Amino acid sequence: MSSETDGAPTGPKRAASSDTDSTEPPLADRVETLHSRLDELEADLAAATDDGSTRMTIVATKGTLDMAYPPLILASTAAAFGWEVTVFHTFWGLEILHEERSADLQLSSVGNPNTPLPNALAALPGMDRLTTTMMRRSIDDVGTPTIDELVDTCLEMGADLQACQMTADMMDYDEGAFYDGVTTGVGAASALSEMAEADIQLLV
Amino acid sequence: MGVTMTDYEITETLDAKGLSCPMPVVKTKQTIDTLAAGETVEVLATDAGSMSDLAGWADTTDGVELLNQTDEGDIYRHVVRKTA
Structure with missing residues (x-):
C-alpha cells in the first residue's frame, strides 16, 4: 500500500472512500465497467x-393397459403445447411401442381393488381378460383413443418415443417390431442427458 | 382475461364431438398448424373436460389466443385464433 498518507487517516476507511488512488481508474469509469458487465451477464x-x-422427459416403465395411457396422453398433449417431448420406454414400458403387443395390453385384476372382482376371484384364469374387456368397452364408450392411435398421434406430432x-x-x-418412427439404440446415459436439459421430468 | 368477446370470423370448424382427452386439444393444435396467422378455428366438443383443457392449452401455448368458450347444452364450443 501507499505510504504517502500526509496525515490523513489510513486503513480500510480511507481505502473504501478513495476515488483518487492512483492505482485504480476513476470511480465513474469503474461504474461504467460494472454497468457493461451487468448488461453482459443479463444477456447471458x-x-x-x-x-x-x-x-x-417421461420414463415409461409399465406395460399394463391402464398404465400405458398416462405417458402417451401427457406426451401428445405436451407436443400440442409445442413442447419438445422425449418418452424413454424401458422394461414393460416397451410393450407400448411394440406394434403387435400394444394391441393386446391387459389390465391386471389381482392386486387392483378398483376392479369389480374380489381378489380371490381375480386370480382365476381368464379374469384379467374379463376386466380388460370391460375397460376396453369403457374406453370406447367415452371416446378415448386406443393405444396405437395415441402412439401414432405422438409420433405424428414430433414426440420422440x-x-x-x-x-x-x-x-x-x-427393432422392426416397434412402430415406425420409434427411436432405438438408446440407453440410460442418453436418457439422463436429455433429462438434465428438461424443464419437466416424469417417471410413470 | 383468457376469454374475451371480439369480432372475428370463423376460418375453420373442427368437429371434436365424441372425442375425449387428449384428442380435442391435440386436434385443435393440428388444425391451428394448418392456419395462417390471424385465422381462427371453432372447436365443437362433447368432452366436458375440454373447457379447462382448451383454456389451459391456449394459456400455455405460444401463438394462440382463446377468443371465446361457450357451453351450449351438450356441445362445448371454443374459438381459438392463431396469433403468430
Whole structure:
C-alpha cells in the first residue's frame, strides 16, 4: 500500500472512500465497467433461461393397459403445447411401442381393488381378460383413443418415443417390431442427458 | 382475461364431438398448424373436460389466443385464433 498518507487517516476507511488512488481508474469509469458487465451477464442469463421451448422427459416403465395411457396422453398433449417431448420406454414400458403387443395390453385384476372382482376371484384364469374387456368397452364408450392411435398421434406430432436398447435386447424385441418412427439404440446415459436439459421430468 | 368477446370470423370448424382427452386439444393444435396467422378455428366438443383443457392449452401455448368458450347444452364450443 501507499505510504504517502500526509496525515490523513489510513486503513480500510480511507481505502473504501478513495476515488483518487492512483492505482485504480476513476470511480465513474469503474461504474461504467460494472454497468457493461451487468448488461453482459443479463444477456447471458436471458439466453440461458429462454431457449425458446419447454422440454419434457417421461420414463415409461409399465406395460399394463391402464398404465400405458398416462405417458402417451401427457406426451401428445405436451407436443400440442409445442413442447419438445422425449418418452424413454424401458422394461414393460416397451410393450407400448411394440406394434403387435400394444394391441393386446391387459389390465391386471389381482392386486387392483378398483376392479369389480374380489381378489380371490381375480386370480382365476381368464379374469384379467374379463376386466380388460370391460375397460376396453369403457374406453370406447367415452371416446378415448386406443393405444396405437395415441402412439401414432405422438409420433405424428414430433414426440420422440424411445425404446431402451438393453431391455429390448433382454426381451428379444427386434427393432422392426416397434412402430415406425420409434427411436432405438438408446440407453440410460442418453436418457439422463436429455433429462438434465428438461424443464419437466416424469417417471410413470 | 383468457376469454374475451371480439369480432372475428370463423376460418375453420373442427368437429371434436365424441372425442375425449387428449384428442380435442391435440386436434385443435393440428388444425391451428394448418392456419395462417390471424385465422381462427371453432372447436365443437362433447368432452366436458375440454373447457379447462382448451383454456389451459391456449394459456400455455405460444401463438394462440382463446377468443371465446361457450357451453351450449351438450356441445362445448371454443374459438381459438392463431396469433403468430
